[in-house]
Amino acid sequence: MISVENLSKQYGATTVVDGVSMVIERNSITVIVGTSGSGKSTLLRMINRLIEPTRGRVLIDGHDTTGEPAHLLRRRIGYAIQGHGLFPHRTVAENIATVPRLLGWDEARIRARVEELLLVFQLDPGAYAGAFPHQLSGGQQQRVGVARALAAEPAVLLMDEPFGALDPIIRAKAQDDLLDIQRRFGTTIVLVTHDMDEAFRLGDHVAVMSHGRLLQYDRPAVLLTRPADPFVSRMTGVSDRAMRLLSLTTAGEAALPGVSEGPAVAAAASLREVLSELLWRGADSAVVMDADGTRRGYLTIAAILERGRPG
Amino acid sequence: MSVRTALTVPRLRRLDPLGALLAGAGAVAAVFLPFVVLKSNRIVPGDPRGLLDALPAWGALGCQAVLICAAIAALGVSNARVRLGAALLGVAAVALAVAAAGDALTPAGNKVVRVAPGAGFWVLLMCLGLMATDAVTRMRPGPGLRVLFLALSIVVAGLALAHGTFDHLSVMREYAVNADRFAREARQHVWLALGSLAAAVLVALPIGILCHRVPRLRSGVLGTLNVIQTIPAIALFGILMVPLAALAAAVPLAAALGIRGIGAAPAAVALFLYSLLPIAANTVAGLKRVPRAAVEAARGMGMTSWQILTGIELILALPVILTGIRIVLVQNIGMVTVAALIGGGGLGTFVFQGIGQTAIDLVLLGAIPIVALAFSAAVVLDALAEVLDRARQ
Amino acid sequence: MPGMAAILRLAALALLLGFLLMPQSFAPLFTPLTQYGAPPIYDQGNLLTLALAHLGVVCCAAAASTLVAVGLGILVTRPSGAQFLPLSRTLVNIGQTFPPVAVLAVTVPLVGFGEKPTLIALFAYGLLPIFENTIVGLQTCPPQVLEAASGMGMSARQRLLSVELPLALPLILEGIRLSLVINVGTATIGSTVAAKGLGEVIIAGLLSNNNAFILQGGLVTGLMAILLYDALAGLERRICRTAHLE
Ligand SMILES: Nc1ncnc2c1ncn2[C@@H]1O[C@H](COP(=O)(O)OP(=O)(O)OP(=O)(O)O)[C@@H](O)[C@H]1O
Numbered sequence: 001m002i003s004v005e006n007l008s009k010q011y012g013a014t015t016v017v018d019g020v021s022m023v024i025e026r027n028s029i030t031v032i033v034g035t036s037g038s039g040k041s042t043l044l045r046m047i048n049r050l051i052e053p054t055r056g057r058v059l060i061d062g063h064d065t066t067g068e069p070a071h072l073l074r075r076r077i078g079y080a081i082q083g084h085g086l087f088p089h090r091t092v093a094e095n096i097a098t099v100p101r102l103l104g105w106d107e108a109r110i111r112a113r114v115e116e117l118l119l120v121f122q123l124d125p126g127a128y129a130g131a132f133p134h135q136l137s138g139g140q141q142q143r144v145g146v147a148r149a150l151a152a153e154p155a156v157l158l159m160d161e162p163f164g165a166l167d168p169i170i171r172a173k174a175q176d177d178l179l180d181i182q183r184r185f186g187t188t189i190v191l192v193t194h195d196m197d198e199a200f201r202l203g204d205h206v207a208v209m210s211h212g213r214l215l216q217y218d219r220p221a222v223l224l225t226r227p228a229d230p231f232v233s234r235m236t237g238v239s240d241r242a243m244r245l246l247s248l249t250t251a252g253e254a255a256l257p258g259v260s261e262g263p264a265v266a267a268a269a270s271l272r273e274v275l276s277e278l279l280w281r282g283a284d285s286a287v288v289m290d291a292d293g294t295r296r297g298y299l300t301i302a303a304i305l306e307r308g309r310p311g
Numbered sequence: 312m313s314v315r316t317a318l319t320v321p322r323l324r325r326l327d328p329l330g331a332l333l334a335g336a337g338a339v340a341a342v343f344l345p346f347v348v349l350k351s352n353r354i355v356p357g358d359p360r361g362l363l364d365a366l367p368a369w370g371a372l373g374c375q376a377v378l379i380c381a382a383i384a385a386l387g388v389s390n391a392r393v394r395l396g397a398a399l400l401g402v403a404a405v406a407l408a409v410a411a412a413g414d415a416l417t418p419a420g421n422k423v424v425r426v427a428p429g430a431g432f433w434v435l436l437m438c439l440g441l442m443a444t445d446a447v448t449r450m451r452p453g454p455g456l457r458v459l460f461l462a463l464s465i466v467v468a469g470l471a472l473a474h475g476t477f478d479h480l481s482v483m484r485e486y487a488v489n490a491d492r493f494a495r496e497a498r499q500h501v502w503l504a505l506g507s508l509a510a511a512v513l514v515a516l517p518i519g520i521l522c523h524r525v526p527r528l529r530s531g532v533l534g535t536l537n538v539i540q541t542i543p544a545i546a547l548f549g550i551l552m553v554p555l556a557a558l559a560a561a562v563p564l565a566a567a568l569g570i571r572g573i574g575a576a577p578a579a580v581a582l583f584l585y586s587l588l589p590i591a592a593n594t595v596a597g598l599k600r601v602p603r604a605a606v607e608a609a610r611g612m613g614m615t616s617w618q619i620l621t622g623i624e625l626i627l628a629l630p631v632i633l634t635g636i637r638i639v640l641v642q643n644i645g646m647v648t649v650a651a652l653i654g655g656g657g658l659g660t661f662v663f664q665g666i667g668q669t670a671i672d673l674v675l676l677g678a679i680p681i682v683a684l685a686f687s688a689a690v691v692l693d694a695l696a697e698v699l700d701r702a703r704q
Numbered sequence: 705m706p707g708m709a710a711i712l713r714l715a716a717l718a719l720l721l722g723f724l725l726m727p728q729s730f731a732p733l734f735t736p737l738t739q740y741g742a743p744p745i746y747d748q749g750n751l752l753t754l755a756l757a758h759l760g761v762v763c764c765a766a767a768a769s770t771l772v773a774v775g776l777g778i779l780v781t782r783p784s785g786a787q788f789l790p791l792s793r794t795l796v797n798i799g800q801t802f803p804p805v806a807v808l809a810v811t812v813p814l815v816g817f818g819e820k821p822t823l824i825a826l827f828a829y830g831l832l833p834i835f836e837n838t839i840v841g842l843q844t845c846p847p848q849v850l851e852a853a854s855g856m857g858m859s860a861r862q863r864l865l866s867v868e869l870p871l872a873l874p875l876i877l878e879g880i881r882l883s884l885v886i887n888v889g890t891a892t893i894g895s896t897v898a899a900k901g902l903g904e905v906i907i908a909g910l911l912s913n914n915n916a917f918i919l920q921g922g923l924v925t926g927l928m929a930i931l932l933y934d935a936l937a938g939l940e941r942r943i944c945r946t947a948h949l950e
């Protein structure tokens with residue numbers, strides 16, 4: 001669990017992060033969104049102390065992060081950035097092994113971990129371990145960047161626009177991979193993005209920032225339906241189209257095969273209506289019923305939001 | 312911040328590290344190193360004199376007062392203009408002090424005794440110069456202002472020299488002895504540097520254009536020019552002397568034109584050869600920078616290839632070409648010095664004579680104007696390239 | 705083309721070594737340039753010894769310049785030395801307008817004749833290109849790479865040693881090469897201040913009016929400079945290729 005307590009950063013007279021407090025649950029993905037210059041990266045970089053806060057503090061599992069030297073703290077926290085930042089003079093395997101080496105792991109363990117990660121990220125160790133970054137495609141470089149951030153089995157992974165440099169098709173794939181990885185390793189992920197759809201797709205929680213302040217921090221569905229601020233609705237307004245899309249699709253068309261718990265909804269209802277129903281009842285999933293009372297299948301909030309994603 | 316508050320309320324809380332370094336070095340130089348050296352003739356080692364022994368008391372105290380002000384400004388003032396002002400005042404004070412020391416220590420009518428600036432003077436001058444350079448760097452003056460600074464410095468230095476302020480110093484003594492030769496060699500120096508540059512522009516520009524148009528030629532031609540650049544100047548002079556001597560012997564016209572194995576001809580040819588690479592390479596780089604769209608548009612409007620070249624491409628490439636010319640001019644001014652070794656003349660004559668006689672005053676008589684020339688050329692051409700580059704955008 | 709370059713390179717090397725080892729066998733070529741039975745081949749010293757002395761001075765000075773210049777370059781690109789960066793830039797620019805000969809000439813009266821002034825001048829002048837390239841190399845490291853390095857928990861020192869310096873290496877090597885080439889030329893002039901070196905041959909030719917000396921001095925020095933430049937460029941390409949830094 002990460003507790004951010006009243007965190008602020010000032011450069012001279014300008015305040016770029018202003019009194020942000022939030023609690024990030026363990027094993028969840030938290031996405032920070034906001035316009036350019038709203039202080040997202042600054043907030044993220046204060047968590048691993050690449051930037052020292054002017055005021056406030058960050059606790060990880062109850063321990064104040066200022067309690068240890070910054071570079072040792074960072075070795076425990078994964079960090080992945082846009083454009084991957086791979087070391088051009090080191091092979092893929094050496095890149096991934098960076099933090100384990102800094103931590104003094106023995107060579108056999110490092111080798112095993114590198115191999116495991118390459119396999120997880122669908123890179124054949126035989127072909128790619130000895131390759132140099134410039135020999136990889138953009139998508140592969142990005143995967144190596146994330147693999148490198150995860151190498152020392154960090155409990156927390158910070159990502160600053162990790163998919164920003166990827167084209168839309170590869171990006172969707174990379175997002176799927178990230179969800180898999182998160183489930184697999186149970187990492188707590190904090191991710192910054194410009195892309196609302198990415199936020200809704202990945203985030204268990206979404207934080208909306210503007211001018212250094214945290215406007216709303218909640219589950220995506222709540223952000224969509226109960227924005228706390230006109231700015232938030234304008235931010236999510238990128239997905240106005242998504243809401244319209246949801247009104248055009250019926251629950252029957254979208255129902256997933258299978259059984260699930262939850263309230264029953266009519267197959268003829270629009271997804272928008274189903275979403276409101278679920279949020280109203282605080283449930284995660286609903287059972288879709290045909291007019292004749294037979295079960296058609298089920299729907300989850302995530303699946304509905306997924307439907308609303310354009311493209 | 313006015314000068315007064317700056318000086319009376321120095322912000323010593325934040326001591327400027329560079330200022331501390333310079334003030335420390337300057338203080339050591341002023342106290343422990345000889346300010347001037349008194350020599351009974353031009354080549355014997357001299358008798359060192361500190362600032363206090365070299366000047367009348369009021370002069371020494373005045374100079375020290377100005378230096379202390381400069382040190383305070385260096386330590387505690389952050390305003391760049393104030394720092395520059397203090398540094399320049401310091402330079403003036405040190406220069407006047409060394410001139411006054413020359414006047415005071417030279418017995419009337421004595422032409423043999425030499426008063427030379429000592430290590431203390433040079434270190435002080437260097438510290439103050441660094442302080443001024445740092446201030447100017449922080450002020451980021453535009454090209455116009457930089458040239459104006461340069462012109463002002465030249466005028467001030469020229470007036471001081473014309474007025475005879477420094478006449479009792481050893482370098483000026485050497486000048487007095489060599490006055491007419493100095494003018495001749497200086498002219499020869501500039502002439503060699505500029506002449507070879509002009510010839511190189513005429514040849515290297517077409518080479519550059521050709522290399523740009525025919526990419527196949529590029530690596531070969533530029534590679535060859537690069538090989539020429541790596542040959543040391545004096546070696547290239549030597550290599551050229553033999554064929555030029557042969558030419559003079561075989562073709563009377565060549566000899567009549569002043570081409571000989573020894574002298575200015577091999578120097579001029581070598582400088583010309585050295586100048587080719589920077590200009591040709593920068594022409595290629597400059598032309599490469601021209602946006603394709605501009606050329607396409609011009610072609611679309613029906614301009615001929617020649618019109619596109621002269622009206623669009625070369626104009627757009629000019630700042631980069633000019634940078635090449637700057638490199639060449641500065642390089643040539645330095646390299647002409649070596650021409651003196653093969654009888655090519657120029658200010659290097661004094662440098663090498665000075666080395667031969669271990670007469671540092673004579674060396675300086677040649678070296679100071681060379682450095683001043685090269686520095687001025689760099690400032691002016693840099694400014695020109697910057698103005699053109701801005702006009703382009 | 706590469707084949708051609710290799711042949712030229714080998715031929716130049718063979719010529720240089722042949723001449724340095726067995727100068728007398730080239731005598732017939734140089735005899736037409738002499739007058740009044742003057743010796744066609746330099747006879748006031750061993751050419752090989754001179755060439756080695758020349759190289760020695762150049763390399764010693766370059767090693768010292770490299771150490772100091774790279775050290776200073778690192779210093780002014782750290783946060784603690786950042787204040788000195790603009791000034792250092794300006795100083796390098798001004799320094800490069802000083803002709804190397806002037807530096808040499810001014811040193812002589814201060815330290816006397818011989819190897820010393822040459823070494824000092826070579827050292828001082830050799831600093832400039834290395835310092836400049838070190839700064840540029842360290843400053844042009846891709847910011848994301850540096851960010852990633854710090855983000856992963858490298859200390860400032862680890863980041864410098866294992867990321868920044870390796871990435872700046874190609875430019876630093878280029879600086880060293882430029883400085884070596886300038887040094888070969890300046891060391892030639894060092895012979896006018898009685899430093900041992902190949903300039904001696906040319907100077908002797910000038911003094912005794914012997915064109916054969918002048919030409920062979922010029923050729924040997926020129927060949928050595930070109931081969932040195934070429935060898936260093938090759939070494940640079942090789943280091944960069946194995947480190948994948950092109
Ligand atoms: N070192 C610094 N000094 C002064 N201002 C800074 C510094 N770093 C960042 N800022 C300012 O702080 C503000 C927030 O920057 P930050 O990088 O956190 O924004 P961001 O939300 O990540 O933007 P983007 O989406 O463009 O990456 C910006 O206005 C930026 O100009």
Ligand SMILES: [Mg+2]
Nearest residue numbers: 040041042160
């Ligand atoms: Mg950002």
